[in-house]
Amino acid sequence: MKNLFKCSVCSFIHEGDNAIDKCPKCGQPQEKFIELTAEDTAKIYKSERTNDIHMEIIALTDQIVKLAKEGIEINLDPPCTSGFTQAKHEAYVIKQRSKAEIENHITKGKW
Ligand SMILES: [Zn+2]
Structure with a gap:
């Protein structure tokens, strides 16, 4: 450290x-x-990897949304389109959860 x-x-x-x-x-x-301080420094080092993971998850959800939109546009059949619509929604929830956690980390000096 x-x-x-x-x-x-x-x-x-x-x-x-x-x-x-x-x-x-x-x-x-x-x-x-x-x-x-040593305490603030430790917080930053300890949270570094998890912050990177959250940012990578956010980037992946953008990819899921992009793929889901493509699948929805193809509109093969109702169950398939419904699955893509659900995946798009779930990706958004995952993204928002990681963003909220990053905000919590920042406000606690874990950034
Ligand atoms: Zn400066």
Whole structure:
């Protein structure tokens, strides 16, 4: 676990032994960076993989919606079209659930 420094202007987080000279996001100088506490640093490292998984799941639901729309458009028969319609709805629910969880992580400093 390395030290983390957060830009107090834009929230960019830098990983390293010291704060970075200039914020890569907003251009503010090193003095604007605040070193995170060990507790806050641990939260960020601990949640890193789950945040990535949520983002990947969100990307996959977009693919499911795209495929379901194609299946609905083909309109082979009612049960098939109904299955695609249901898949599209379920993908949306999965996406919203992951987005809500990411929001919860962010508000708790797990980002
Ligand atoms: Zn910044």
